[in-house]
Amino acid sequence: MPDDTLPSLLALAKEVAVEAGREVLRIYDSGDFSAYQKDDDSPVTSADYKANDIITRRLEEATPNIPILSEENKHASLAERKKWPRYWLIDPIDGTQEFIARSGDFAINIALIENNEPTIGVIFWPPGQTLYYASKDHGAFKECPDETRQIHVRKLEDPKRSVVMIAVSRRQSRDKILSRMNAKRIYQTLPLGSCSLKSCFIAEGKADVFMRIGITGEWDTGASQCIVEEAGGRILAANFEPLTYNQRKTLENPDFVVMGDQRVPWQDIVQYHKE
Incomplete structure (x- = not known):
C-alpha cells in the first residue's frame, strides 16, 4: 500500500517536480521545442506537454488513488471533481511565455488540495536549480545547491510607512x-516573469506584494498559496475574499493579490478596481 501521509507526499512532489524541471531545462537549453496557441490564446509548448507527461505518470504510479487536475489535461466536470476529498493540482510550466522568451522566469508547480485547501506546495525553478516547498502547519523552505533553509516573509520596519517592494x-x-x-x-518594483516565482520571492522576503490582473487558473495559485501562507503571508482575491479550489464550474481564478507582512494595512494600500 502506498504511503500517503503528508510528509511522504511532499517528498514525492519534490522529487517529481525536480525530475520534470530537469527535463524542461534540457529542452530550454537546447532550444529544440515547438510552440502552439491554445483555444484561449495562451501559449503552450512541447516542453509543457513533456513536463505534464512526466508529472502525471509519476504521480499516477505512486498515488493511484489520488486524482490529478493539470492545466494540460482534459478537466473533469465539477460533478466529478466534487467527489474528490483530495487531488493533485498541477501547472507543468508556469511562465510558458517566459520560457519562449528565454527570460528564465518559469517554474514547475505541484500542489496537493485537501478539502478544497492547499496542504502541499512545491515550486521548482529549473534555471536557478531552486526548490521552494511547504506543507500545512510545517513551514516553508527554500532548497538550492548550497543551502536549505526555512523562509519567511519580510517584516517591514514600519508597516504603515516603510517602502513597499512590488513584484511586477x-x-x-x-x-x-x-x-x-x-x-x-x-514603492519600489521588482520585475519577474511567472506568477509562482513572484509569490516565492514574497515568501522569502525579496518582495512584499504582487497583484495579478488577468486570467489565471487554480493551478497558478495552489502551490504558491501553501508556500506563501506557511511563510507568514496571504493570497486572496483582489477584493480580499478567499480564493476557492474545486468549488466552481470554472477553474479560472479572479484577479488576486499576494501579500507579505500581515501587519501591513494591505486593504488601505491595494486600491483594486476592475477595468
Whole structure:
C-alpha cells in the first residue's frame, strides 16, 4: 500500500517536480521545442506537454488513488471533481511565455488540495536549480545547491510607512499595477516573469506584494498559496475574499493579490478596481 501521509507526499512532489524541471531545462537549453496557441490564446509548448507527461505518470504510479487536475489535461466536470476529498493540482510550466522568451522566469508547480485547501506546495525553478516547498502547519523552505533553509516573509520596519517592494510582471505595464496602489505610499518594483516565482520571492522576503490582473487558473495559485501562507503571508482575491479550489464550474481564478507582512494595512494600500 502506498504511503500517503503528508510528509511522504511532499517528498514525492519534490522529487517529481525536480525530475520534470530537469527535463524542461534540457529542452530550454537546447532550444529544440515547438510552440502552439491554445483555444484561449495562451501559449503552450512541447516542453509543457513533456513536463505534464512526466508529472502525471509519476504521480499516477505512486498515488493511484489520488486524482490529478493539470492545466494540460482534459478537466473533469465539477460533478466529478466534487467527489474528490483530495487531488493533485498541477501547472507543468508556469511562465510558458517566459520560457519562449528565454527570460528564465518559469517554474514547475505541484500542489496537493485537501478539502478544497492547499496542504502541499512545491515550486521548482529549473534555471536557478531552486526548490521552494511547504506543507500545512510545517513551514516553508527554500532548497538550492548550497543551502536549505526555512523562509519567511519580510517584516517591514514600519508597516504603515516603510517602502513597499512590488513584484511586477515583465509583460504587463508597471503603471497598470501602480495605479491600483495607494499613492500616499512609496514603492519600489521588482520585475519577474511567472506568477509562482513572484509569490516565492514574497515568501522569502525579496518582495512584499504582487497583484495579478488577468486570467489565471487554480493551478497558478495552489502551490504558491501553501508556500506563501506557511511563510507568514496571504493570497486572496483582489477584493480580499478567499480564493476557492474545486468549488466552481470554472477553474479560472479572479484577479488576486499576494501579500507579505500581515501587519501591513494591505486593504488601505491595494486600491483594486476592475477595468
